[in-house]
Amino acid sequence: MNNHQFRHRQTAHCESGVISNLLGHYGLQISEPMAFGIGAGLFFGHLPFVKVNGVPGTTYRIWPGAIFQRVCKRLGVKMELAKFSTPEKGMAALDKVIDTGTPVGLLSSVYYLPYFPPSYRFHFNAHNLVVYGKREGQYLVSDPVMDTVTEIDPVSLAQARFAKGFPAPKGKMYYPVHVPDKASFEKPIKEGIEQTCHYMLKIPFPMFGVKGIRFLAKRVKDYPEKAGERKAGLYLGNVIRMQEEIGTGGAGFRFVYAAFLQEAATLLNKQELSLLAGELTKVGDLWRNFAFSAGRVCKSRSADNVSYRELSEMLLQCAAAEETFFRKLAQVRF
Incomplete structure (x- = not known):
């Protein structure tokens, strides 16, 4: 795996944005719309019996994680995926991987991300971002919905990764272990x-x-x-x-x-x-x-x-x- 500097690109949507940025890091160039389309991200569902904060749920896209799985499967990308029982284990595992120079995708709750303006911070537990290194105790973050790279302190990151509620992210992290040099689309x-x-x-x-x-x-x-x-x-x-x-x-x-x-x-x-x-x-x-x-x-x-x-x-x-x-x-x- 190559260790060149992670290149951040702002995208419209977090999951397809992380796919585009992560795979691009390994030389497989795929735009955000292409990732969204290959992953069959467009969808509609209205679920009156699934209450989110007491209100019926409506979704305009496929469930979180599905785009990622499908893109990897269809393009022959192999991902290492892990969830953790405690924040301590989850943070130790993250440190171990980023120490090797490998950028890591994380699932998080928007509510605990201090770089979001307060009006945007609500309990949404399926937000994807990339951590690509560490500097002076702070994690270096490429959040695809932000216009530039940013940083986050370990306490906030642990809170965001292990937020309670539905769906609980459980410290989920993922990173590519095999990315083909070329892929036919x-x-x-x-x-x-x-x-x-x-x-x-x-x-x-x-x-x-x-x-x-x-x-x-x-x-x-x-x-x-x-x-x-x-x-x-x-x-x-x-x-x-x-x-x-x-x-x-x-x-x-x-x-x-x-x-x-x-x-x-x-x-x-x-x-x-x-x-x-x-x-x-x-x-x-x-x-x-x-x-x-x-x-x-x-x-x-x-x-x-x-x-x-x-x-x-x-x-x-x-x-x-x-x-x-x-x-x-x-x-x-x-």
Whole structure:
């Protein structure tokens, strides 16, 4: 493994950003959108029975860790992965690996990262970052969502790695032990696209994919009646928060995937992927408009049934646009 200086690049989303930065360190150049696409990161799920801080959960991307596993598998990268029972063991293991000059990916809670502004520090336990060395007792951090490298003290890092709550990171760390010099992206792109289309169109449960967006639309319409005014605002607020703040959010993930299709179009010389990238950007705009209108409803403080009905209509529009898009994408022949 080479020990040249770790190169930090800011990215839109932590998991695909860490993949891009870590593999790039070993000479396998992969952009963040390409990692997101090959890892089939685009997804939708609304889980009323999975409460996050008492509020139903909504996700616009695949579950944490999945992008990483898929990219490694599809590109032939081998990762060493470890979790720990105590912070002492976890920190000792980290020190041992970075002493060899190997950058290490870590799972952490945003809440305990002091370099984040206070308004961004909330209990989100699936944030990925890279520690690539140590200087004067401080750990050197490449956090892909920050514009420059930064530092963190051992106490805060241990707290972030061993935060309580769901999902508990348990000090999870990972680093490459084998990275191929060259990798063909053709088959991985095709597999990533097929998997994304399957998840968005074919999961039989109503909470996932395009069906999941319609499922949420129906529930949003009934929020004022079924949940009451205060809870309706909370529930809606969380839908937007998951969309706009966690990672890059729902609309943002659509834009990242569009960038992946654009890159894939050039790599595979497939013009239709480029046209589909343009369509998906328009879908991303629909999500942005929804978030903007939902934000206004949340702030207006009145559980106005009319506006919740309108938001429900906007979600149905997003669902229709995504269904059309994914049906076209599923028909692209490679």
